[in-house]
Amino acid sequence: xxxxxxxxxxxxxxxxxxxxxxxxxxxxxxxxxxxxxxxxxxxxxxxxxxxxxxxxxxxxxxxxxxxxxxxxxxxxxxxxxxxxxxxxxxxxxxxxxxxxxxxxxxxxxxxxxxxxxxxxxxxxxxxxxxxxxxxxxxxxxxxxxxxxxxxxxxxxxxxxxxxxxxxxxxxxxxxxxxxxxxxxxxxxxxxxxxxxxxxxxxxxxxxxxxxxxxxxxxxxxxxxxxxxxxxxxxxxxxxxxxxxxxxxxxxxxxxxxxxxxxxxxxxxxxxxxxxxxxxxxxxxxxxxxxxxxxxxxxxxxxxxxxxxxxxxxxxxxxxxxxxxxxxxxxxxxxxxxxxxxxxxxxxxxxxxxxxxxxxxxxxxxxxxxxxxxxxxxxxxxxxxxxxxxxxxxxxxxxxxxxxxxxxxxxxxxxxxxxxxxxxxxxxxxxxxxxxxxxxxxxxxxxxxxxxxxxxxxxxxxxxxxxxxxxxxxxxxxxxxxxxxxxxxxxxxxxxxxxxxxxxxxxxxxxxxxxxxxxxxxxxxxxxxxxxxxxxxxxxxxxxxxxxxxxxxxxxxxxxxxxxxxxxxxxxxxxxxx
Numbered sequence: 001x002x003x004x005x006x007x008x009x010x011x012x013x014x015x016x017x018x019x020x021x022x023x024x025x026x027x028x029x030x031x032x033x034x035x036x037x038x039x040x041x042x043x044x045x046x047x048x049x050x051x052x053x054x055x056x057x058x059x060x061x062x063x064x065x066x067x068x069x070x071x072x073x074x075x076x077x078x079x080x081x082x083x084x085x086x087x088x089x090x091x092x093x094x095x096x097x098x099x100x101x102x103x104x105x106x107x108x109x110x111x112x113x114x115x116x117x118x119x120x121x122x123x124x125x126x127x128x129x130x131x132x133x134x135x136x137x138x139x140x141x142x143x144x145x146x147x148x149x150x151x152x153x154x155x156x157x158x159x160x161x162x163x164x165x166x167x168x169x170x171x172x173x174x175x176x177x178x179x180x181x182x183x184x185x186x187x188x189x190x191x192x193x194x195x196x197x198x199x200x201x202x203x204x205x206x207x208x209x210x211x212x213x214x215x216x217x218x219x220x221x222x223x224x225x226x227x228x229x230x231x232x233x234x235x236x237x238x239x240x241x242x243x244x245x246x247x248x249x250x251x252x253x254x255x256x257x258x259x260x261x262x263x264x265x266x267x268x269x270x271x272x273x274x275x276x277x278x279x280x281x282x283x284x285x286x287x288x289x290x291x292x293x294x295x296x297x298x299x300x301x302x303x304x305x306x307x308x309x310x311x312x313x314x315x316x317x318x319x320x321x322x323x324x325x326x327x328x329x330x331x332x333x334x335x336x337x338x339x340x341x342x343x344x345x346x347x348x349x350x351x352x353x354x355x356x357x358x359x360x361x362x363x364x365x366x367x368x369x370x371x372x373x374x375x376x377x378x379x380x381x382x383x384x385x386x387x388x389x390x391x392x393x394x395x396x397x398x399x400x401x402x403x404x405x406x407x408x409x410x411x412x413x414x415x416x417x418x419x420x421x422x423x424x425x426x427x428x429x430x431x432x433x434x435x436x437x438x439x440x441x442x443x444x445x446x447x448x449x450x451x452x453x454x455x456x457x458x459x460x461x462x463x464x465x466x467x468x469x470x471x472x473x474x475x476x477x478x479x480x481x482x483x484x485x486x487x488x489x490x491x492x493x494x495x496x497x498x499x500x501x502x503x504x505x506x507x508x509x510x511x512x513x514x515x516x517x518x519x520x521x522x523x524x525x526x527x528x529x530x531x532x533x534x535x536x537x538x539x540x541x542x543x544x545x546x547x548x549x550x551x552x553x554x555x556x557x558x559x560x561x562x563x564x565x566x567x568x569x570x571x572x573x574x575x576x577x
Contacts, residue, residue, distance in 0.1 A: 007076050007283050008034055016065035018049075025049045025057040027064035031072070038075045045071060059343045062336065066322045073325065078284065098197040100187045106131065109138050121204035126210050128479055132198055135189065142186050147176050153213050253324050282327040287319050293363060313359020320344075326373050334360070334381045342386060350387030352450035352539065357381055394511040395520040398570070403506060405573035415479060416488055416495060420514070422473035422563075424521030424539035427514050429470075431490045435482045446560045447472040451540075468540050471559045475568040528565040536564065 012032065019028035031043040039045075048066040048164055049057040099119050106116045111134055117127045162184070165172075170181040178186075188194075197215050206213035219316075293314070296309045321339035337360070338353050361378035368376050396404065404417065414434070419430050433449055440447040449470045472478065479487065500513050518539065525535050538559055 006330075007073070007080070007325055008032060010073070010322075010324065011070055011330075013069055013072060016061050016068070018054070018061065020045055023052050025052060025054070027061050028067065029065055029068045030573070035072060035076070038079060039401075056091050061341045063320060064344055066320070066340075068338070073323065073576075077285070080283070094193060095197060098191075098193040100541050101185070102131075102135065103189070105135055105139075105185040105189035108136075108179075108182045111135070119201060121201070121208045123205065125202070125205050125209055127485045128201065128205060129214060139186060139190055142178065142182075144294065145176055145178075147178055147183050147186060152176050205407055219383045236253075236374055283327070284323055285323045286314065286329075287323050288326075289367060289370075289372070290315070293366060296366065310359045310362055313356045314363040316341075316356060326367065329364075329373075329377045331379075331381065334378045335383075338383055338386050347388055350383065350389055353383055353387045357383070391511060393513065393515040393519050394509065396512060396516055397525050398524075400507065400512075401520070401570040402573050404503075405570050406575060407502060407506065408575040409502075412488060412490075413495070413498060416490075417499070417517070418568075419472075420478050420517040421472050421521065421571070422476045424518050425470060426518065426540075427496055429540075431488050431495050435485055435487065438481060441558055446556060447478070448556065469538070469556055469559075471538070471556065471563055473568065475561050475571055477571075489531070525562070530562050530565060534559070535561055 004264045014030045014032065014148050016027045016029050019026040026046040026048055028044055028046045031045065036043065045068045049060045049064060051060070052144075099471055102119060104113075107114045111131065117123050117131060162180075165180065173179050174183065174341055176183075190284070195216065199213075202213040205211070266467040277515050285447050294311060297310055301307050301310075317337050321337050324333065334357060338357070341353060341356070342346050359380075361376060364373065364378055367373045401421065405414070409417065416430060419425065420427065422431075429451065437450045438447070439450065449472070451468055451470060496514050503513055503516075504510070520541060522535055525538070527530075
């Protein structure tokens with residue numbers, strides 16, 4: 001079945017083209033001829049590009065094409081799933097028939113006084129092996145004694161007669177010394193379907209019980225009996241005559257439901273229903289492993305930002321490129337991913353593209369480690385000239401710092417700006433500060449905020465080196481200290497949106513924004529003769545305080561001493577007017 005229902009590879013889908021309908025542009029993809037049975041003959045799929053400008057439409061073309069390809073994949077998978085459901089129903093029926101053959105033969109030869117252990121993965125392996133060894137020994141013994149295979153499919157008329165005689169007198173002993181029931185049970189046990197059921201059962205039991213499954217020998221030709229489909233009609237006719245049944249009667253139908261399955265089973269085996277594995281042939285897609293990936297992230301990572309970044313990356317890939325079948329993903333899809341991000345936002349930063357690529361690379365690395373795929377499609381990807389290069393932020397001069405604080409900020413923004421200037425903190429670190437993290441008692445005359453996560457609160461910081469104690473300069477006047485709550489009331493992103501337009505007005509320089517305060521801090525302390533390692537310790541570019549190395553020579557009192565080398569008279573500037 002799996003061979004017959006292979007999915008068409010995405011690379012085999014037709015390329016998209018622009019379609020113009022009354023000035024509105026669409027992405028159009030022709031349905032492959034091999035999928036016409038799912039969509040209809042000569043079918044096409046179109047999605048609106050939501051623009052009538054050709055250049056913009058061309059940039060969006062492949063993103064929409066991937067959405068159409070998603071539909072092709074989805075319909076194929078649904079079709080495979082339908083066949084898989086039918087396959088499983090048929091397999092269940094065949095398994096039940098083969099299991100009944102094992103049980104029937106065991107009872108016919110009086111194994112363990114007819115007490116046959118349950119044919120289940122939870123039954124101890126040694127009991128299953130003991131049962132099979134006994135049955136296999138008895139099977140060969142009966143074969144060596146030339147037990148005639150009653151109900152032999154090669155002779156339908158004889159099979160019908162044997163069925164009738166067996167029903168009339170199953171305990172009758174024949175010339176070889178075995179009863180009709182024993183001979184017929186032996187004949188049905190000696191089939192390929194029974195052999196593969198045994199191997200499956202051992203594999204499942206071994207997995208459940210943590211054991212190595214025994215490897216069964218390849219069955220002999222004697223064990224490969226298959227009912228010839230050309231003789232099915234002859235057998236039905238013989239049974240009808242032998243039992244004088246009206247084929248339309250309920251009695252005949254009940255007889256066929258009960259007895260016929262015993263003989264048609266081996267024909268089903270030959271057609272592939274009784275396979276030596278019960279694994280689903282449905283192809284695996286990217287999203288099939290999201291849940292276990294999320295569990296791994298929460299188990300292996302502590303920082304919420306990192307967890308969310310890794311979750312977000314692969315889900316963005318799925319949304320932009322498609323929920324691809326795993327064995328179809330290749331390196332060119334990584335470039336399609338970057339290009340799709342640029343279509344959505346032509347100003348996307350190179351760093352953003354790299355971060356998302358890293359997140360996808362980690363996901364596929366996990367799948368490689370699991371043995372689900374062989375190669376990582378995101379390994380060694382070079383984005384070339386894609387993405388905006390990072391800006392080099394210019395520092396504020398000391399005169400410009402006076403200018404900043406002469407502006408009429410509201411009190412909350414003024415405190416925030418002062419905090420950025422005297423600590424070198426990142427904006428997002430500062431706005432998230434809480435009073436629970438404030439300490440002014442551990443070291444006399446020293447105030448600091450802790451960015452270390454605790455058992456009660458996780459701190460979102462950019463990197464591991466950002467996990468530190470932020471020393472507060474003596475020139476900064478903080479608001480009245482509270483026991484709990486945040487220092488600032490800004491929503492996410494709000495502070496920067498309020499500060500940057502003012503800085504743009506004051507200095508008319510696109511490279512002087514909130515980020516510039518951090519660079520200003522570094523340069524001013526460098527001018528005061530503070531070494532780079534100590535500056536890194538102050539702003540969170542060295543080993544974080546949670547690290548075993550913990551800044552080595554730059555402890556909290558030493559950092560406070562270094563901070564005091566510089567004074568901040570601009571904090572006292574009065575607003576103009």
